[in-house]
Amino acid sequence: MTSSGAGPTYDPAVMTPITGTVFDIQKFSIHDGPGIRTTVFFKGCPLRCRWCHNPESIRPHPHLSFDARRCIGCGACFKACPNGVHRLENGRHVLDRERCRQCGACVETCYAGALETVGRTMTVEAVMTPVLQDRSFYRDSGGGMTLSGGEPTLQPDFAMALLDAARAEGIHTAVETCGFCDWNLLDRLRTRCDLFLFDLKAEPASHESLTGVPFERIGQNLRRLHDAGSPLWIRLPVVPGVNDTPARFQHAAEIIRSLPRIQAVDVLAYHAMGTEKISRMGLDTPPLNGIPTPSSEQVQGWIQQLAERGVSARTPGSA
Ligand code: SF4
């Protein structure tokens, strides 16, 4: 197996298995890069986007999800848990998550399916098994494997090992990133990666209040990836009434126009799926309430705003 760039080159014959934490592996994805792809969702994210639609990714380690709507109040989990995590408070089932040791006993006993463990530790081989199964689809469609999340750069050795393993099999590789990381990590990934899907989430003035982190480093990393010759698609999540302002489109357009080798720009329309998932994960991230999924006319309006500023954009999978 060969690879370039700094960092470990993964060879399962001679190395201790590299493991990482993922929360999903999604096959037949058509929205995460070219062609038909398998998307590997990493756990752990440095951002706290107010509109997060993958709150399963936020915590870096496996944890419990509790869906109160499915709970039938049978009490089996109260008895099963050795750590007293589940209890009744004013007639409500509450979880003391700090005490959870992830033994899984309560999940096993919950026949209603209200409890679930989100995330699991996997070896590179375990991830690559489903990835390799769809090789013929990748070949016929120009697809491949995408690392997403969460943020793949938070588990750099695992990400690099997966990219090396895919490339050794001739599989196209893509990494979706928020860009908020040390340049050194992107530099190590870029030599193993055929395409970056790089998110621009808001303009600088509102970036920290909407995502929890400032914009500056993200902008610098995007420019460095571009200048290093990495193939780039830009992803613009747009939430009506939140980051669909003229200033935001102007900022995105100025950056995109200044980086001539960007290959594509995708507008990602908000959907409200994450709001309900946040409470299942027991997260206190303030969700955006009451924002409806935008209409196709709204989405076309955003694409038009970018076009008026000299940027040709599309919706994912529409090319
Ligand atoms: S996973 Fe184990 S420790 Fe955690 S709540 Fe369930 S039974 Fe208790």
Ligand code: SF4
């Ligand atoms: S075992 Fe499941 S259905 Fe029963 S009380 Fe616990 S969470 Fe609710």
